[in-house]
Amino acid sequence: MASPKITVIGLGYLGATHAAAMAELGFEVLGLDVVPEKMRKLEQGHAPMFEPGLEELLRAHVAGVPGSTGRLRFTDSWEEIGAFGDVHFVCVNTPQKHGEYGCDMSYVDRAVDSLAPHLHGPALVVGKSTVPVGSAERLAARITELAPAGQDAELAWNPEFLREGFAVKDTLHPDRIVVGVGGPRGEGLLREVYARPLAEGTPFLVADFPTAELVKTAANSFLATKISFINAMAEVCETAGGDVVKLAEAIGHDDRIGHKFLRAGIGFGGGCLPKDIRAFMARAGELGASEALTFLREVDSINMRRRAQMVEMAREALGGALLGKRIAVLGATFKPDSDDVRDSPALNVAGQLHLQGAQVTVYDPKGMENARAVFPTLGYAPSARDAVRGADVVLHLTEWSEFRELDPAALGEVAATRHILDGRNTLDPALWRKAGWTFRALGRPTL
Numbered sequence: 001m002a003s004p005k006i007t008v009i010g011l012g013y014l015g016a017t018h019a020a021a022m023a024e025l026g027f028e029v030l031g032l033d034v035v036p037e038k039m040r041k042l043e044q045g046h047a048p049m050f051e052p053g054l055e056e057l058l059r060a061h062v063a064g065v066p067g068s069t070g071r072l073r074f075t076d077s078w079e080e081i082g083a084f085g086d087v088h089f090v091c092v093n094t095p096q097k098h099g100e101y102g103c104d105m106s107y108v109d110r111a112v113d114s115l116a117p118h119l120h121g122p123a124l125v126v127g128k129s130t131v132p133v134g135s136a137e138r139l140a141a142r143i144t145e146l147a148p149a150g151q152d153a154e155l156a157w158n159p160e161f162l163r164e165g166f167a168v169k170d171t172l173h174p175d176r177i178v179v180g181v182g183g184p185r186g187e188g189l190l191r192e193v194y195a196r197p198l199a200e201g202t203p204f205l206v207a208d209f210p211t212a213e214l215v216k217t218a219a220n221s222f223l224a225t226k227i228s229f230i231n232a233m234a235e236v237c238e239t240a241g242g243d244v245v246k247l248a249e250a251i252g253h254d255d256r257i258g259h260k261f262l263r264a265g266i267g268f269g270g271g272c273l274p275k276d277i278r279a280f281m282a283r284a285g286e287l288g289a290s291e292a293l294t295f296l297r298e299v300d301s302i303n304m305r306r307r308a309q310m311v312e313m314a315r316e317a318l319g320g321a322l323l324g325k326r327i328a329v330l331g332a333t334f335k336p337d338s339d340d341v342r343d344s345p346a347l348n349v350a351g352q353l354h355l356q357g358a359q360v361t362v363y364d365p366k367g368m369e370n371a372r373a374v375f376p377t378l379g380y381a382p383s384a385r386d387a388v389r390g391a392d393v394v395l396h397l398t399e400w401s402e403f404r405e406l407d408p409a410a411l412g413e414v415a416a417t418r419h420i421l422d423g424r425n426t427l428d429p430a431l432w433r434k435a436g437w438t439f440r441a442l443g444r445p446t447l
């Protein structure tokens with residue numbers, strides 16, 4: 001039997017990677033996005049965002065790029081999408097609603113409403129976006145109602161667990177594949193799609209719709225909780241004079257706890273963890289189960305308090321006043337190896353300092369363009385050294401490897417004051433102190 005043909009709807013951080021990965025796995029793929037500039041870039045084999053390895057994968061498969069397999073094409077026609085695909089992956093955004101905790105499902109709803117009327121024969125629509133539990137059942141009914149193929153147009157839910165910065169690797173070699181299916185046909189098709197990772201031994205878990213949806217929000221809630229746990233310990237260390245980095249290392253040697261996701265600092269951000277825990281709380285409330293998730297409110301509060309604590313630490317370092325003081329901020333993205341500034345703790349701290357009167361200059365290896373678009377009134381410098389020139393204090397807010405390689409002595413020559421605050425606990429305090437810097441970090445003792 002011929003391989004299933006695949007479409008990918010929504011070509012952002014998730015969808016662009018998924019489309020390229022599906023072509024890499026050998027499938028014919030057709031992608032669609034509603035943002036024309038994104039489509040133009042992709043059609044030329046360029047990634048619409050910075051993600052390590054993605055550009056190479058696109059150039060290897062996008063039709064029209066010399067030497068490519070030509071397996072990945074793009075269209076703006078829903079009719080063509082419907083006629084082409086056996087399996088349609090929905091990868092559109094599900095942001096937080098304005099002014100409330102709940103998830104904005106309008107992009108998913110619109111995508112399904114655009115696609116379903118063009119499903120004339122057997123088709124599997126596969127939701128990958130992160131959605132509130134109960135969405136899949138509602139969308140399955142909507143597809144059957146709108147699709148000319150009726151019951152032959154099925155839905156499956158296949159949540160995605162990739163991390164930005166590792167998106168290509170995580171998509172090609174996932175640590176597990178979870179599928180929520182309504183019947184055996186969906187499972188069979190998804191086993192074909194994921195034949196290669198399955199042959200490599202990747203666990204394949206088949207569940208009902210609600211369980212598949214909940215696996216995703218539970219996983220992100222657990223990760224967020226782990227980060228807020230260690231940040232709560234950082235708060236205690238700050239009052240008791242302990243060192244949270246040592247504490248994390250020590251508890252992490254217990255296999256049941258582990259070392260991962262115990263990096264204390266200014267906390268989690270990005271387009272997913274913050275909005276996913278809030279949407280989960282909102283959905284639990286709708287289902288009458290809000291008490292079960294009240295701890296997530298605390299997880300969120302601890303996380304936001306860390307950003308405020310960083311601002312206070314900067315104020316203290318500057319003798320109590322921010323007005324007119326020059327602050328260098330190293331890092332703008334929500335994590336290294338990504339250009340994503342959505343709900344970035346680094347940019348949020350930089351913005352708070354700026355709004356309180358400081359002169360803030362930001363440098364980030366890959367996030368400058370996105371940061372400028374979100375916060376045009378901040379100062380931006382073309383290098384770490386330029387950002388630090390004349391600074392009264394330096395804040396390290398995103399742990400790019402480039403910042404660990406900085407020479408503290410050389411930077412000390414251009415800074416107005418040798419004072420650095422590490423918001424990510426990845427710089428070596430001894431190295432900076434040896435070069436004459438006053439070094440302070442969240443959750444660590446001040447010498």
Ligand SMILES: NC(=O)C1=CN([C@@H]2O[C@H](COP(=O)(O)OP(=O)(O)OC[C@H]3O[C@@H](n4cnc5c(N)ncnc54)[C@H](O)[C@@H]3O)[C@@H](O)[C@H]2O)C=CC1
Pocket residue numbers: 009010011012013014015032033034035038091092093094107108110111114128129130131160161162163164271272
């Ligand atoms: N970014 C990540 O690392 C991960 C994201 N997710 C989930 O995947 C979903 C997508 O996230 P991102 O890729 O980060 O968002 P994104 O905002 O980067 O990409 C979404 C894309 O969908 C497009 N779109 C919106 N409405 C559309 C429509 N009606 N038809 C076609 N395209 C449409 C947008 O133009 C955009 O390019 C979210 O639910 C997110 O929670 C899940 C795992 C990882």
Ligand SMILES: O=C(O)[C@H]1O[C@H](OP(=O)(O)OP(=O)(O)OC[C@H]2O[C@@H](n3ccc(=O)[nH]c3=O)[C@H](O)[C@@H]2O)[C@H](O)[C@@H](O)[C@@H]1O
Pocket residue numbers: 130160161162163164165220223227260261262263264265266267268269270271272273334335
């Ligand atoms: O649903 C999603 O979109 C994705 O969300 C996260 O992935 P991602 O947002 O790419 O980034 P993470 O590596 O999880 O980091 C999230 C935030 O937590 C922070 N973090 C992470 C780890 C840690 O120990 N401490 C810490 O503060 C990071 O700096 C970053 O701001 C999850 O790790 C993915 O599994 C999931 O698929």
